[in-house]
Amino acid sequence: MKSKAIFYHAGCPVCQEAEQNVANALDPNRYDVEIVHLGQDRASLPKAEAAGVKSVPALVLDGQPYHINFGADLSALN
Amino acid sequence: MKSKAIFYHAGCPVCQEAEQNVANALDPNRYDVEIVHLGQDRASLPKAEAAGVKSVPALVLDGQPYHINFGADLSALN
Numbered sequence: 001m002k003s004k005a006i007f008y009h010a011g012c013p014v015c016q017e018a019e020q021n022v023a024n025a026l027d028p029n030r031y032d033v034e035i036v037h038l039g040q041d042r043a044s045l046p047k048a049e050a051a052g053v054k055s056v057p058a059l060v061l062d063g064q065p066y067h068i069n070f071g072a073d074l075s076a077l078n
Numbered sequence: 079m080k081s082k083a084i085f086y087h088a089g090c091p092v093c094q095e096a097e098q099n100v101a102n103a104l105d106p107n108r109y110d111v112e113i114v115h116l117g118q119d120r121a122s123l124p125k126a127e128a129a130g131v132k133s134v135p136a137l138v139l140d141g142q143p144y145h146i147n148f149g150a151d152l153s154a155l156n
Binding site: 005017018021022025026027028029030031059061062064065066067068069070 | 083095096099100103104105106107108109137139140142143144145146147148
């Protein structure tokens with residue numbers, strides 16, 4: 001069974017670069033990668049916050065948040 | 079041809095967790111992943127700095143630095 005990976009971003013340049021490189025570098029045989037644009041999909045904000053996401057871009061692997069560089073604080077999207 | 083991925087860490091708990099999850103999640107068919115412990119391998123510090131690494135843990139993919147969460151500032155290792 002594949003693990004779940006969720007990549008949260010907000011369309012910022014730092015986000016897009018991380019998406020193209022880090023999110024796309026994950027092993028597709030082991031991870032189902034979901035890309036969530038929190039600027040457009042605000043309904044997903046509580047889920048991201050519950051996973052511990054503080055800023056974007058962030059990658060949640062098996063429920064653990066990994067903040068990758070820094071694009072924007074999550075509070076700026078609320 | 080595989081791309082080069084270098085995961086820099088310093089043995090800190092944040093580093094180890096990121097190594098086990100993020101570094102190991104990369105697609106082995108596309109990336110040769112090298113793990114560098116900057117606390118033990120100080121000769122690699124200039125290379126990490128030249129790639130733009132400011133803190134550990136960090137992942138350098140195709141020469142681009144991605145800082146993953148925050149364990150320690152690189153200056154603490156110099």
